[in-house]
Amino acid sequence: MNHPIRALALLSAALLFSGCPKNGETRPEPVEDPSYRDAGQSTPPPSAVSGATPVNAPESAPESAPQAETEAQDANRATMENCVDRWLEARKMDMYGHPEGTMYAGGTPLFNEATGESTDRLEYIFKRHPEARQACAGQDAQ
Numbered sequence: 237m238n239h240p241i242r243a244l245a246l247l248s249a250a251l252l253f254s255g256c257p258k259n260g261e262t263r264p265e266p267v268e269d270p271s272y273r274d275a276g277q278s279t280p281p282p283s284a285v286s287g288a289t290p291v292n293a294p295e296s297a298p299e300s301a302p303q304a305e306t307e308a309q310d311a312n313r314a315t316m317e318n319c320v321d322r323w324l325e326a327r328k329m330d331m332y333g334h335p336e337g338t339m340y341a342g343g344t345p346l347f348n349e350a351t352g353e354s355t356d357r358l359e360y361i362f363k364r365h366p367e368a369r370q371a372c373a374g375q376d377a378q
Contacts, residue, residue: 317358319371320361
């Protein structure tokens, strides 16, 4: 006899806490128009329109220059990573500069779960092993 009363009490508590609408009330419909994200702007800003030049941008800047610079940086990064990987392998270290077989909470030492911050792998290695940066900087110059 006690079970139906307990079940009724649990059901009413669940309905009360779940935010069930009262008689005659309806839940608001989701907003289809995401204009609230762009502060009510119905058209994109002029800088987002193709062909528009921002006011403070140089008019004669070639568009391929930033792309070429980025590609050069990517190539330098890849060269440095290959060198560091060879340096670590020669010293029997894992990809983070620790002895082979080291286990990490969370799977990687590059992410701090307490702060939510990530660290670049090369910077992490160079901080622990500055001699790796020196060895690879010398090879990069060749």
